[in-house]
Amino acid sequence: MDTQSTREKKDECFLPIEEHAARLHIAAPIFAAVMQAQTWAAGKKVEKIEFEKAVKAFLNAPIGG
Secondary structure, three states: OOOOHHHHHHHEEEEEHHHHHOOOOOHHHHHHHHHHHOOOOOOOOHHHHHHHHHHHHHHHOOOOO
């Protein structure tokens, strides 16, 4: 059974990528590069963990690779 608080937590997990970037204080150029690397369009909703993994993967990727 899905309670009100469970649904609210699910809604908080799946947020637009812009919201995750703002909450995690991701700089605009990094955010734009992550969007490009992931082929994400503005407004795409993802889980926080997926967003964090994408940012980490981008930041740890080799330069020019």
